[in-house]
Amino acid sequence: MTAFKSLSAAMIKGFLRDRMTLFFAFVFPLMFLVVFGLLFRDASDDKTKIAVVGDGPVVAALDKTGALELEKYDNAEVARQKVHDGDLPALVVAGGSGVELTFAASDQVKAQTVIGIVSGVVDRINLAESGVPPAFTLEAKPVEDASLKPIQYLTPGILSWAVSISGVFGAALTLVSWRKKQVLRRIRLAPVGPTAVLSSRVLVSVGTAVAQGVMFVAVALTPPFGLQLTGQWWLALPLLVLGTTAFFAVGMLVGAFCRTEEAASGAANLIVMPMAFLSGTFFPVENAPGWLQAVSNIFPLRHMNDGMLDVLVRGKGIEALVVPSAVLIGFTLVVGFIAARVFRWED
Amino acid sequence: MTGARIPAVVVADIRKHYGDLKAVDGVSFTVAEGEFFGILGPNGAGKTTTLEIVEGLRKADSGAVTLLGENPWPRNTKLLPRIGVQLQASSFFEKLTAKEQLQTFGSLYGVTAAKAVDMLELVGLTDKADVQENxxxxxxxxxxxxxxxxxxxxxxxxxxxPTAALDPQARRNLWDVLRAIQARGKTIVYTTHYLDEAEILCDRVAIMDKGRILAMDAPATLVRGLDAPTHVVLQKGTLAPADARAIDGVEQAQEDEVSLTISTRKPAPVLSALAERGTLDGLQVRTATLEDVFLDLTGREYRA
Structure with a gap:
């Protein structure tokens, strides 16, 4: 067996037998995906619910708009109490030709929405009753906009974040532990080049990243989450590889400066957590202030994220890989060079 | 083979200073092929630094090292397959079994997996092949x-x-392993702070203290060279101290709560005199050891 193959095998075994690393590479990010995925699932089609007493053309027309969810009550007093208690924002009592709208004054935004919808419906019926042809017509049509459903940006974001965790932590902790336990010195005393050692460790990280990608996308595709892959999703593969090497370089740099595993994992957290929040892991970075978006451009995770979004859910092709790939390769080279310069075989 | 064999290790006046600390301060020694050579001394004597310079892990400030006719510094990949190094800390890969550790290290040298596993037998770990290192x-x-x-x-x-922090039984098991390695014709250079152990195992020892070699020879020769008295210890009450002093050849006789200790440089006539008096019950003879050599060289008790 060659040194490269057996070192890779040794590291894969060590990785699979370590429950802690497995947890932080797979279960921990998956928990975020599940929690956020379920939490934000119906956020965009949330309808305002109002109480309705009575029947008639106005109530029928309100129901047809689909903009409000109507909760029928037989007793107006009970319904009024609901509004009074703050359980419902408004109450419509329809009887004869009069429509009475009661609304809670606390939530002005919701109240105005309800008033607008109800008065619109009433006006339209009045107009129809009068038989006068309308002077202006309004045509409203929905359009598929660029903003995504939460699961569509959560999946690429949390996947990239998970790759950054296993890349940075994997490299830093392996380096520190091997230096502390003198495995590095032992390897140095064997007739094997650093390339074989380094590349076998990178291979394990790349394998982990691909496994993370398959696992997270598979979970997100299930009905409770409803991820829809678009475009050439397999283009995520080169991004997984390049992202891994970039984060691996960061981990090597962290590992070069830290003497203990505790220090290394603290330092890695200090880098990964802010980077994750600023790079659009949990919310689209487009919502952040301009200066923050500019700052986030220094993180490789931001660019990996952008690329992942483009090829997984925005339906873009290979052209979307150019910028993220260039940035990730450049980042790997620069940080990797610095890490190689400050690398220490022993304490 | 023609001509004289090249010594396995030649170390000539190596020095390594860390600021004011002279970790290694002019150390020279030669180890012949197949020899079991021990470097002994208390903690901080400079044993490990010396060994690391010889292995090629550290560069000496001055002096020269030749291993099998080659210079180990800078990292000499031609030499590496011919030397085996056990480092002070147990350096293993995480979560691998004994068998897998050997196969992984073996593969770094191009050793087949099957051959690597054979090593378990030599060190008596065949039944632990599938146990994780930790x-x-x-x-x-x-x-x-x-x-x-x-x-x-x-x-x-x-x-x-190799025997540091082991219980006595484990130490003795390891001695058997070390003897088996020497029997395979290997040259062994090892450090220890157990003087008694070195006396048993080594062909030659170098006693180090404060970065220097104080004495170097076969353990028996070093002890003999001391001309230290032999101590004969008797149970208290078997012989009065005054009677003991009267025996020809006895230099000193001291009694404490449990025993009478007689010092002599002529143990044979003293022992036969004691036998004539019928006082051999519970008798112990303690000859000088490397600890006495250390005491003689440094003027202080040996404390590992």
Whole structure:
């Protein structure tokens, strides 16, 4: 067996037998995906619910708009109490030709929405009753906009974040532990080049990243989450590889400066957590202030994220890989060079 | 082979200073092929630094090292397959079994997996092949790390305190392993702070203190050279101190709460005199040891 193959095998075994690393590479990010995925699932089609007493053309027309969810009550007093208690924002009592709208004054935004919808419906019926042809017509049509459903940006974001965790932590902790336990010195005393050692460790990280990608996308595709892959999703593969090497370089740099595993994992957290929040892991970075978006451009995770979004859910092709790939390769080279310069075989 | 054989290790006046601390301060020695050579001394004597310079892990400030006719510094990949090194800490890969550790280290030298596993037998760990390294006992871990140092069948083996922190039984088990390695014709250079152990195992020892070699020779020769008295210890009450002093050849006789200690440089006539008096019950003879040599050289008690 060659040194490269057996070192890779040794590291894969060590990785699979370590429950802690497995947890932080797979279960921990998956928990975020599940929690956020379920939490934000119906956020965009949330309808305002109002109480309705009575029947008639106005109530029928309100129901047809689909903009409000109507909760029928037989007793107006009970319904009024609901509004009074703050359980419902408004109450419509329809009887004869009069429509009475009661609304809670606390939530002005919701109240105005309800008033607008109800008065619109009433006006339209009045107009129809009068038989006068309308002077202006309004045509409203929905359009598929660029903003995504939460699961569509959560999946690429949390996947990239998970790759950054296993890349940075994997490299830093392996380096520190091997230096502390003198495995590095032992390897140095064997007739094997650093390339074989380094590349076998990178291979394990790349394998982990691909496994993370398959696992997270598979979970997100299930009905409770409803991820829809678009475009050439397999283009995520080169991004997984390049992202891994970039984060691996960061981990090597962290590992070069830290003497203990505790220090290394603290330092890695200090880098990964802010980077994750600023790079659009949990919310689209487009919502952040301009200066923050500019700052986030220094993180490789931001660019990996952008690329992942483009090829997984925005339906873009290979052209979307150019910028993220260039940035990730450049980042790997620069940080990797610095890490190689400050690398220490022993304490 | 023609001509004289090249010595396995030649160290000439190496020095290594860290600021004011003279870790290694002019050390020279030669180890012949097949020899079991021990470097002894208390902690901080400079044993490990000396060994690291010889192995090629550290550069000496001055002086020269030749291993099998080659210079180990800078990292000499031609030399590496011929030397085996066990480092002070047990350096293993995470979460691998004893068998996998050997196979992984072996593969770094191009050793086949099947051959690597054979090493388990030499160190008596065949039944622990599938046990993870962190679940082995201290002694088993030391034996495994020695097996890892031997996996590529090197000519010279360097062992840094292989018996440190082991219980007496594990130490003795390890001695058998070390003797078996020497029987295979390997040159062994090892450090220890157990003087008694070095006396038993080594062909020659170098006693180090404060970065220097104080004495170097076969343990028996060093002890003999001391001309130290032999101590004969009797149970208290078997013989009065005054009677003991009257025996020809006795230099000193001291009694404490439990025993009477007689010092002599002529143990044979003293022992026969004691036998004539019928006082041999519970008698112990203690000859000088390397600890006495250390005391003689440094003027202080040996404390590991």
């Amino acid at each position: 679940k082995l006992s201290g002694g088993q871990r030391q034996r495994l790390s020695i097996a890892c140092a031997l996996v590529h069948d090197p000519d010279i083996v360097f062992l840094d305190e």
